[in-house]
Amino acid sequence: xxxxxxxxxxxxxxxxxxxxxxxxxxxxxxxxxxxxxxxxxxxxxxxxxxxxxxxxxxxxxxxxxxxxxxxxxxxxxxxxxxxxxxxxxxxxxxxxxxxxxxxxxxxxxxxxxxxxxxxxxxxxxxxxxxxxxxxxxxxxxxxxxxxxxxxxxxxxxxxx
Amino acid sequence: xxxxxxxxxxxxxxxxxxxxxxxxxxxxxxxxxxxxxxxxxxxxxxxxxxxxxxxxxxxxxxxxxxxxxxxxxxxxxxxxxxxxxxxxxxxxxxxxxxxxxxxxxxxxxxxxxxxxxxxxxxxxxxxxxxxxxxxxxxxxxxxxxxxxxxxxxxxxxxxxxxxxxxx
Ligand code: SF4
Numbered sequence: 556x557x558x559x560x561x562x563x564x565x566x567x568x569x570x571x572x573x574x575x576x577x578x579x580x581x582x583x584x585x586x587x588x589x590x591x592x593x594x595x596x597x598x599x600x601x602x603x604x605x606x607x608x609x610x611x612x613x614x615x616x617x618x619x620x621x622x623x624x625x626x627x628x629x630x631x632x633x634x635x636x637x638x639x640x641x642x643x644x645x646x647x648x649x650x651x652x653x654x655x656x657x658x659x660x661x662x663x664x665x666x667x668x669x670x671x672x673x674x675x676x677x678x679x680x681x682x683x684x685x686x687x688x689x690x691x692x693x694x695x696x697x698x699x700x701x702x703x704x705x706x707x708x709x710x711x712x713x714x715x
Numbered sequence: 716x717x718x719x720x721x722x723x724x725x726x727x728x729x730x731x732x733x734x735x736x737x738x739x740x741x742x743x744x745x746x747x748x749x750x751x752x753x754x755x756x757x758x759x760x761x762x763x764x765x766x767x768x769x770x771x772x773x774x775x776x777x778x779x780x781x782x783x784x785x786x787x788x789x790x791x792x793x794x795x796x797x798x799x800x801x802x803x804x805x806x807x808x809x810x811x812x813x814x815x816x817x818x819x820x821x822x823x824x825x826x827x828x829x830x831x832x833x834x835x836x837x838x839x840x841x842x843x844x845x846x847x848x849x850x851x852x853x854x855x856x857x858x859x860x861x862x863x864x865x866x867x868x869x870x871x872x873x874x875x876x877x878x879x880x881x882x
Contacts, residue, residue, distance in 0.1 A: 689837065690802045697836045706836045709801050711808060712844040 591644040595654040607631040613666040615674040619700040623647035655681040673698040740878040748870040749779030754790035759797030761824040761856040768859040787813035798826040799839045811846045825855040
């Protein structure tokens, strides 16, 4: 692990002091762990001033039984320099909540719905936060580690 | 009827080689087995195999099963090709219910037959949990030869089953 701070790290730290909680950079794999409440501001800074126009992906990971349990992972890319930056938010809440990135990227709409559907992370101010892959009647969030893999909730047909 | 010279003709001789007799239900079965209108309910990778079977190299036309109809009321064999999720299951059931009798169902590949590799929270573990199936085609995916074999088996089944008509 390198202790070298990289330029994006310094820029974020300067604008929002204390918002970067941890970081590592190894073999070009640059990751920041930030305060979830600041993610919208940080993403806006990345997009408008640091050239990360592209939200490549947005996902969540369940690290049960680790504490903090959940991580929301954002992958950003600068299309001019081809630089990539991974930003993570950690949470130990049963239903983590972070601000939605839909004001910055329309694609965040679907990605956040998918994360809500499968992992149960709430995105504040999302315009349409409802299930996208599963059906409305489904209970729970099946990609969580404590959801049984074969926990079927059939709409029709025999229950098993 | 009399011939011009006033003698009655020998019906056997006059019709020699021009007619043959059969039973009506056999004729109907023969007609039905060679005029299949298929509804391809294609969801996943098996769909590629269905397409290659339908294309010129394997040419499903030769078996009298040429026209895909994406209109359930005008089709009589439902091909369920690929993975069916719990979310999709009600739609599959609706399509089946809307088809007119007589109707047949082919479960194409492991996913449609038994859920295939997906023993999980979201996949229907075989379409026979919601609709009746006439032919199962094994494989993940099945080769076109297996698909044609399944089609021939369905045609034998149609020919040999009791033919119902009218109401
Ligand atoms: S049976 Fe295999 S090839 Fe066919 S849809 Fe399922 S996974 Fe794909």
